[in-house]
Amino acid sequence: MTDLERHDYDVVVIGAGGAGLRAAIEAHEQGARTAVVCKSLLGKAHTVMAEGGIAAAMGNVYAQDSWKVHFRDTMRGGKMLNHWRMAQLHAQEAPDRVRELEDWGALFDRTPDGLISQRDFGGHRFARLAHVGDRTGLELIRTLQQRTVALGIDVFMECTVTRLLTAPSEQGTAGSVCGAFAYRRESGEFFALQAPSVVLATGGIGKSYTVTSNSWEYTGDGHSLALAAGASLVNMEFVQFHPTGMVWPPSVRGILVTESVRGDGGVLKNSNGNRFMFDYIPDYFRKETAETEEEADRWYTDKTNNRRPPELLPRDEVARAINSEVKAGRGSPHGGVFLDIASRRDSDYIRKRLPSMYHQFMELAEVDITSEPMEVGPTCHYVMGGVEVDPETAAAVVPGLYAAGEVAGGMHGSNRLGGNSLSDLLVFGRRAGTAAAAHAKTVSALGLPESDLEDARDVALAPFERGGGENPYTIHRELQETMNALVGIIRTAPEVEEALVKIEELKVRAKALTVLGQRRYNPGWHLALDLPNMLRVSECIARAALERQESRGGHTRDDFPGPSDKWAQINVICTQEGESISLTRKPLPVMPPELAEIFEESA
Amino acid sequence: MSYEANLRVWRGDAAGGGLQDFTVTVNEGEVVLDILHRLQATQTPDLAVRWNCKAGKCGSCSAEINGRPRLLCLTRMGTFTEDEVITVTPLRAFPVMRDLVTDVSYNYEKARQIPPFTPREREADGSHRMQQVDVERSQEFRKCIECFLCQDVCHVVRDHEENKEAFAGPRYLMRLAELDMHPLDTVDRRQLAQDHFGLGMCNITKCCTEVCPEGIKITDNALIPMKERVVDRKYVPKTWLGRTISRRKD
Numbered sequence: 001m002t003d004l005e006r007h008d009y010d011v012v013v014i015g016a017g018g019a020g021l022r023a024a025i026e027a028h029e030q031g032a033r034t035a036v037v038c039k040s041l042l043g044k045a046h047t048v049m050a051e052g053g054i055a056a057a058m059g060n061v062y063a064q065d066s067w068k069v070h071f072r073d074t075m076r077g078g079k080m081l082n083h084w085r086m087a088q089l090h091a092q093e094a095p096d097r098v099r100e101l102e103d104w105g106a107l108f109d110r111t112p113d114g115l116i117s118q119r120d121f122g123g124h125r126f127a128r129l130a131h132v133g134d135r136t137g138l139e140l141i142r143t144l145q146q147r148t149v150a151l152g153i154d155v156f157m158e159c160t161v162t163r164l165l166t167a168p169s170e171q172g173t174a175g176s177v178c179g180a181f182a183y184r185r186e187s188g189e190f191f192a193l194q195a196p197s198v199v200l201a202t203g204g205i206g207k208s209y210t211v212t213s214n215s216w217e218y219t220g221d222g223h224s225l226a227l228a229a230g231a232s233l234v235n236m237e238f239v240q241f242h243p244t245g246m247v248w249p250p251s252v253r254g255i256l257v258t259e260s261v262r263g264d265g266g267v268l269k270n271s272n273g274n275r276f277m278f279d280y281i282p283d284y285f286r287k288e289t290a291e292t293e294e295e296a297d298r299w300y301t302d303k304t305n306n307r308r309p310p311e312l313l314p315r316d317e318v319a320r321a322i323n324s325e326v327k328a329g330r331g332s333p334h335g336g337v338f339l340d341i342a343s344r345r346d347s348d349y350i351r352k353r354l355p356s357m358y359h360q361f362m363e364l365a366e367v368d369i370t371s372e373p374m375e376v377g378p379t380c381h382y383v384m385g386g387v388e389v390d391p392e393t394a395a396a397v398v399p400g401l402y403a404a405g406e407v408a409g410g411m412h413g414s415n416r417l418g419g420n421s422l423s424d425l426l427v428f429g430r431r432a433g434t435a436a437a438a439h440a441k442t443v444s445a446l447g448l449p450e451s452d453l454e455d456a457r458d459v460a461l462a463p464f465e466r467g468g469g470e471n472p473y474t475i476h477r478e479l480q481e482t483m484n485a486l487v488g489i490i491r492t493a494p495e496v497e498e499a500l501v502k503i504e505e506l507k508v509r510a511k512a513l514t515v516l517g518q519r520r521y522n523p524g525w526h527l528a529l530d531l532p533n534m535l536r537v538s539e540c541i542a543r544a545a546l547e548r549q550e551s552r553g554g555h556t557r558d559d560f561p562g563p564s565d566k567w568a569q570i571n572v573i574c575t576q577e578g579e580s581i582s583l584t585r586k587p588l589p590v591m592p593p594e595l596a597e598i599f600e601e602s603a
Numbered sequence: 604m605s606y607e608a609n610l611r612v613w614r615g616d617a618a619g620g621g622l623q624d625f626t627v628t629v630n631e632g633e634v635v636l637d638i639l640h641r642l643q644a645t646q647t648p649d650l651a652v653r654w655n656c657k658a659g660k661c662g663s664c665s666a667e668i669n670g671r672p673r674l675l676c677l678t679r680m681g682t683f684t685e686d687e688v689i690t691v692t693p694l695r696a697f698p699v700m701r702d703l704v705t706d707v708s709y710n711y712e713k714a715r716q717i718p719p720f721t722p723r724e725r726e727a728d729g730s731h732r733m734q735q736v737d738v739e740r741s742q743e744f745r746k747c748i749e750c751f752l753c754q755d756v757c758h759v760v761r762d763h764e765e766n767k768e769a770f771a772g773p774r775y776l777m778r779l780a781e782l783d784m785h786p787l788d789t790v791d792r793r794q795l796a797q798d799h800f801g802l803g804m805c806n807i808t809k810c811c812t813e814v815c816p817e818g819i820k821i822t823d824n825a826l827i828p829m830k831e832r833v834v835d836r837k838y839v840p841k842t843w844l845g846r847t848i849s850r851r852k853d
């Protein structure tokens with residue numbers, strides 16, 4: 001392809017959310033020629049929607065807080081399936097990652113003595129989330145965006161990578177990464193990026209579900225690119241359903257209602273007006289959870305002598321409880337439950353602490369949250385599973401390939417605590433950037449495989465050229481309905497098997513996708529190219545969900561209701577051979593004794 | 604509950620185009636972006652619309668609805684009568700790429716030209732101490748979601764392409780004010796705001812404030828104070844506050 005536009009870099013970062021920009025900043029500062037490729041305009045990535053805050057044991061509000069407590073909370077929240085080393089690095093490094101944002105212009109809310117303020121969130125022992133009202137993600141993305149611009153890093157906006165390019169491999173090993181093939185959404189023109197290091201920072205998979213808090217970009221591109229390049233995915237069965245998404249009106253169903261509402265005093269009630277979360281405290285968290293409403297209410301002002309309200313249990317627990325209440329016929333008029341802060345905090349406090357929630361309900365649902373309760377229900381929010389990486393370097397098994405943020409797996413185990421996502425992407429974004437830059441210094445440039453470039457072009461253009469008549473919007477809707485109904489918050493073997501049959505059918509039909517119009521900014525074509533990624537990732541989620549015969553965190557099997565000691569020691573790994581996905585079981589990495597002690601001390 | 608709405612959508616590209624009429628089903632509680640998505644799924648699969656979060660947080664889906672700059676995701680169909688024709692056109696101040704998508708690179712170019720944030724040293728214990736009251740002024744401007752509706756509506760550039768060179772628009776004049784009021788920043792950009800970014804061309808008609816989906820008081824809290832700071836480069840908060848209060852009494 002002699003007429004193909006080509007660029008040469010040391011490090012190419014795919015994705016411009018928090019993890020991608022943090023990786024790019026670091027790679028640039030390490031001296032690597034760095035480029036970022038992103039599907040949207042710079043500053044619009046999904047990170048912008050994060051609301052509550054960045055979890056970091058800075059100890060600004062509770063001096064007793066430390067990385068060990070944060071580490072413990074994270075591991076327990078993930079039901080001990082987290083990669084211990086990732087959770088350790090995350091807890092140790094998060095405070096510095098937050099502080100350096102201030103050097104780049106971020107303006108967090110303050111404590112009375114002028115330090116960064118920290119708020120309460122589910123599953124965190126102490127008030128720990130650095131925040132800006134309820135728009136922390138916007139502050140984070142803008143800060144990193146402005147830093148990226150200040151450093152003069154090249155950004156390819158509104159471009160989609162459809163394939164990772166790898167050099168021919170030694171027998172039995174994955175070939176090294178040598179670049180990526182992409183198209184410009186605006187013009188439909190193709191280009192290639194040559195680079196010895198590629199960082200995946202593409203976020204999650206939520207667009208495979210009907211009810212989701214995720215934007216259109218969340219089509220599992222990075223997961224799918226990694227698989228195709230020979231990398232492995234870990235524990236894809238763990239999908240987080242955030243307990244509180246909007247449920248009414250239908251067009252906004254799934255839009256996130258921040259956990260900060262509960263952190264700042266909001267409570268969940270069923271149609272009888274009961275705070276039902278007291279009925280759903282699992283033994284695992286009983287010792288640290290309040291038993292009465294009086295104790296729970298005292299906790300907001302006195303954390304030393306009282307235990308946390310059950311509304312602030314980890315997200316998997318709260319989402320399942322809401323699901324049960326609705327099923328038992330105690331739901332709100334539109335199939336959710338009530339989230340009430342209006343009767344518990346005064347109007348000024350609510351508008352000050354939760355300005356964008358106030359705005360969102362006013363604009364989209366005509367509900368004034370300072371005077372009436374919200375209706376909320378679970379929404380697909382985050383995938384804990386992702387690319388299997390080395391904790392120190394964020395390296396995948398493919399040489400030159402790195403993954404950070406939501407696309408990477410292991411850090412959050414079976415369930416992520418709120419606030420740990422923004423800190424995750426800063427900590428491991430930086431680590432990926434460092435390692436990617438270092439790797440680029442050690443290898444000489446590999447040429448791009450010409451036959452792969454031609455094949456990538458042909459595959460991308462095929463929907464214009466074949467008849468077949470399948471509409472991408474229709475297949476997408478059917479996939480979403482399948483995943484939502486059959487591989488959702490509660491799962492059973494027959495339903496997941498049914499989903500796999502449907503996914504197979506959709507994969508066949510996707511080969512007959514036909515796109516009308518031309519290549520300039522054609523959303524139908526863009527969706528047709530994203531769909532194979534969604535199908536592949538959905539298959540991984542369903543296959544892994546069928547494999548894991550227990551209930552843990554973001555994976556609940558009605559036919560295997562409790563956690564099992566056997567599965568507590570197993571990671572489920574997905575790899576791809578040709579077109580098919582294969583699963584293997586792998587033992588969990590063993591935590592060293594000095595860290596294991598942390599759990600014994602507090603037991 | 605459902606009804607058929609009459610939608611008139613601009614379709615075309617840089618070479619030209621025009622308004623096309625569609626009839627689309629509308630359900631309870633839907634916003635204009637839902638209707639455009641239904642149009643894509645059922646009638647015009649290649650209709651170009653830029654969007655991301657569909658929750659008013661990312662500022663991607665800016666367009667003009669019945670001639671007014673708005674976010675497609677925050678404009679409820681319920682604000683129109685059922686028999687009203689709703690006209691959706693691309694942002695007028697920027698070149699059309701295709702259909703409702705415009706080339707907003709002017710904004711990214713202006714952002715690049717602003718001298719970056721440059722903080723003072725951290726304190727001995729490694730922290731930056733700031734009082735809430737001092738961070739709040741800049742925090743208001745950092746609520747900006749960069750939807751560029753203020754850039755689109757501002758009459759200095761809306762029908763005056765020739766002014767774009769010398770004028771950064773409300774979003775970036777506000778960014779200069781944000782940095783100027785930032786408790787940690789050490790760079791004086793006031794003269795630059797006037798000479799290079801065209802602060803003087805703003806004649807405070809407040810159109811930007813009116814269209815801001817975040818409700819930021821762009822004119823009153825950013826642009827007017829910035830103009831005053833430029834005039835009085837020996838800025839002292841107390842003096843400014845005093846002047847502002849006394850002017851209100853006039």
